Amino acid sequence: MNISTENTIAQPVGTTLERYIMRKQAEFQFATGELSQLLRDIALAGKIVNREVNRAGLTSIIGAMGQQNVQGEAQQKLDVEANIRFIRALTNGGEACAVLSEEEDDIIHTGNCQGKYVVAIDPLDGSSNIDVNISIGTIFSIYRRVTPVGEPATAADFLQGGRRQVAAGYILYGSSTMLVYTTGHGVAGFTYEQSLGEFFLSHPSITIPASGTVFSCNEGYWFDYPEYVRQYLTECKRQGQSGRYVGSLVADYHRNLLTGGIYLYPPTGKNPQGKLRVLYEGFPLAYLIEQAGGRAETGTGPVLDIEPTDFHQRSPLFVGSPELVASLLAAAGPVA
Numbered sequence: 001m002n003i004s005t006e007n008t009i010a011q012p013v014g015t016t017l018e019r020y021i022m023r024k025q026a027e028f029q030f031a032t033g034e035l036s037q038l039l040r041d042i043a044l045a046g047k048i049v050n051r052e053v054n055r056a057g058l059t060s061i062i063g064a065m066g067q068q069n070v071q072g073e074a075q076q077k078l079d080v081e082a083n084i085r086f087i088r089a090l091t092n093g094g095e096a097c098a099v100l101s102e103e104e105d106d107i108i109h110t111g112n113c114q115g116k117y118v119v120a121i122d123p124l125d126g127s128s129n130i131d132v133n134i135s136i137g138t139i140f141s142i143y144r145r146v147t148p149v150g151e152p153a154t155a156a157d158f159l160q161g162g163r164r165q166v167a168a169g170y171i172l173y174g175s176s177t178m179l180v181y182t183t184g185h186g187v188a189g190f191t192y193e194q195s196l197g198e199f200f201l202s203h204p205s206i207t208i209p210a211s212g213t214v215f216s217c218n219e220g221y222w223f224d225y226p227e228y229v230r231q232y233l234t235e236c237k238r239q240g241q242s243g244r245y246v247g248s249l250v251a252d253y254h255r256n257l258l259t260g261g262i263y264l265y266p267p268t269g270k271n272p273q274g275k276l277r278v279l280y281e282g283f284p285l286a287y288l289i290e291q292a293g294g295r296a297e298t299g300t301g302p303v304l305d306i307e308p309t310d311f312h313q314r315s316p317l318f319v320g321s322p323e324l325v326a327s328l329l330a331a332a333g334p335v336a
């Protein structure tokens, strides 16, 4: 995978997402437009979910479904709604032959067997914050399929490994709604203008500050954390750094991407492998942070070097400014 943080051709703030995608596609002579269309489909679903998020309180799409997902977690109505919307948009768009969702046990075959791409997705990240009006998000990861076009996708298409992603990003439904993604040539951010129903380029080339003064983790698990994590956090506090933890990975990640900082989800007693899922949280956010000049580690190696074997496998995640992640790893000592 071509990991380069320089943008190809800079585009002006205010460019529409559509114009940006078309110009980017034009830079690659062999591009045939399918990935461009796939990105449009994701943006469309993001607009629809944004509408549902903004009116959830009025349309009773809040609260729990009274059922669990494959993770054994209580599904929120908006989890299910977002899942339906993204799968529908990817099915109707025609470019994705299959989808792997946090909310589904197995691969969802879209019927687009001619589609060259597969998409792994966390339709609604930050589920515990849905009903209390705190920022939530969507995370996506795109691979070019390795199985023959015309045949159904298989697990192999999704278990290629993080460095085989061709695009990844997230949508943050916050004080403003943003789409942030990479296709391997830097990171761009788009802000949604509700009244026009359009994403506009607001952050042409995002790079994370090398260091920062923010750490994001759930200190409720303090006594579960490995000793090196406690040592690192104690030093952060000794330096007077700020603890900022929203409880929505996308929100904490996005703030740290712009201001500098580190997000930590270490192993805990409840989740000895960490809570976050590799295929639709760790890999896409690791790919994007490396494109922005940052680092994403598990504590025993780069997240992107994980060799996935299961759709919903989990791993610890330490992601953010490279100097902060390096300091954490120094506390960890030689790779276990």
Ligand SMILES: O=P(O)(O)OC[C@H]1O[C@](O)(COP(=O)(O)O)[C@@H](O)[C@@H]1O
Pocket: 102, 122, 124, 125, 126, 127, 128, 218, 247, 248, 249, 250, 275
């Ligand atoms: O409540 P905890 O254990 O601190 O976990 C919070 C983390 O879990 C998550 O909600 C997991 O994502 P989902 O909401 O998609 O399951 C992250 O967004 C968040 O950072």
Ligand SMILES: [Mg+2]
Pocket: 122, 124, 125, 126, 249, 281
């Ligand atoms: Mg999530």
Ligand SMILES: [Mg+2]
Pocket: 079, 102, 122, 123, 124, 125, 126, 127
């Ligand atoms: Mg989720």
